[in-house]
Structures are given as structure tokens and as C-alpha cells.
Amino acid sequence: MPEALHTKAVLCEFISGEATAAPSARHQTATTQRKSVRAWRKDCRNVMAEIMAARLLSLGAMQSLFHLAIHVTDLDAARGFYGSVLGCTEGRSTNTWVDFDFFGHQISLHLGAPFVTTLTGRVGDQLVPMPHFGLVLALPDWQVLAERLKRAKLAFVLEPQCRFAGQAGEQWTMFFTDPCGNPIEVKGFASLTTVYAT
Numbered sequence: 365m366p367e368a369l370h371t372k373a374v375l376c377e378f379i380s381g382e383a384t385a386a387p388s389a390r391h392q393t394a395t396t397q398r399k400s401v402r403a404w405r406k407d408c409r410n411v412m413a414e415i416m417a418a419r420l421l422s423l424g425a426m427q428s429l430f431h432l433a434i435h436v437t438d439l440d441a442a443r444g445f446y447g448s449v450l451g452c453t454e455g456r457s458t459n460t461w462v463d464f465d466f467f468g469h470q471i472s473l474h475l476g477a478p479f480v481t482t483l484t485g486r487v488g489d490q491l492v493p494m495p496h497f498g499l500v501l502a503l504p505d506w507q508v509l510a511e512r513l514k515r516a517k518l519a520f521v522l523e524p525q526c527r528f529a530g531q532a533g534e535q536w537t538m539f540f541t542d543p544c545g546n547p548i549e550v551k552g553f554a555s556l557t558t559v560y561a562t
Contacts, residue, residue: 430469432497434546435476441543442473449516450509467499478544488527492539493547500559506536506552513540521547532561 436442439462446452446464452471455463461474485494501509510524522539536552553559 431472432466432469433472433474434497435478436473436542436544436546437475437478438544439473439475445542446471446473449513449518451512467501469499478546481545481547490522490527492549493521493541496539496547496549498549498551500551500553500556502556503536503552503554506550509550510536510538510552513538522549532558534558 439457439460443454443462446466447454450466452464452466455465455470457463461472464471464473479495481493481495483491483493485492485496513520514524518540520538520540522537524536524538526534526536528534534554537549539547539549541547
């Protein structure tokens with residue numbers, strides 16, 4: 365058996381408790397052998413714990429893009445809004461859907477009836493459209509986008525403003541809808557490290 369496979373087999377034996385002696389304990393006395401087996405199993409478990417911890421850390425650093433697919437009633441109007449007004453880059457498309465790079469994430473717009481929304485989301489003393497989607501930007505980028513939308517004379521559901529001023533969750537926000545009625549919120553934070561601050 366190749367050395368790597370033998371090592372793996374021995375490791376699995378001792379982690380599962382199936383082996384009766386560590387490789388170096390085959391010819392030792394019974395008492396010494398039992399101690400050696402226990403030490404070997406402990407070492408094996410420690411190695412496996414380190415491997416699992418490394419895997420969990422790698423998962424925490426996993427690179428990902430968020431994907432959202434929603435309905436729109438007019439692809440041309442949606443293209444004009446997401447492409448020209450928001451400045452998103454268009455990706456693939458067919459005669460029934462179109463993809464956009466939505467600030468680093470993928471949004472797919474499909475022909476159909478948009479989801480029903482209501483002003484039922486209470487944030488502070490304000491009611492906001494539910495459900496809604498959006499993004500979080502660093503404050504300078506949020507300010508640039510807010511000015512861009514104002515120049516485009518976009519009708520805001522909630523005008524650009526600061527909320528929770530001086531509190532842990534201080535943020536700037538604005539709500540608007542695309543031409544098909546899909547509500548979008550864009551938040552801005554002075555530091556993205558405070559997005560989940562409590």
C-alpha cells in the first residue's frame with residue numbers, strides 16, 4: 365500500500381477507535397501499548413480538528429456574488445433605468461430576460477408581474493416598502509449615487525437622508541423604485557465595519 369494511503373488508513377482507524385495499537389506500539393507491553401494508543405488517538409484527533417478549523421476559516425473567506433432574479437413588465441424601460449440611470453453594466457440577455465452587474469452583484473430581470481409590496485416595514489418612525497432589495501455602499505459612493513439620481517430627477521419613495529444619527533447604526537438611506545415598481549433601498553455607512561453594529 366502506498367505510504368500516503370497507509371497513513372490515511374491508520375489515521376481513520378485511530379479516530380474511529382477501531383485500531384488496537386499505534387504503529388510504534390505494536391511490540392510494546394500491554395500497559396505501555398494502551399498509553400501509546402491513547403496518545404496516538406489524541407494526536408490524530410488534534411490533527412483532524414486543525415484540518416476542520418482550516419476548512420471553516422477558508423469558508424469564511426469564500427468569495428461570492430449575490431444573485432437576485434425579479435420580474436419586470438418592460439425590458440426596455442428596465443434597461444434604461446438599470447443601465448442609464450443607475451449606471452449598471454448589462455450582461456447576457458434573451459427576449460425575456462436581461463442580466464446586469466448590480467454594483468458587483470448579479471441581478472436578473474425577467475418579464476413577468478413584479479411582487480406585491482406594501483408600506484409595512486417600520487424603521488424608526490418611518491414606513492418603508494416591503495419586501496425590497498438594495499445594497500450598502502461606503503458613504504462617499506452613496507453620496508455620488510444620490511447626486512446622480514437627483515440629477516436624473518428620480519422620484520424618491522424616501523428622500524436621501526441620515527437616520528439613527530449619533531447611534532451605533534448611523535446610516536444614510538434612500539428608497540426609490542424601478543420603472544416596474546420594484547422597491548430599492550441604498551444605504552451608506554461612514555465605515556462598512558459598522559454595518560452590523562449594535
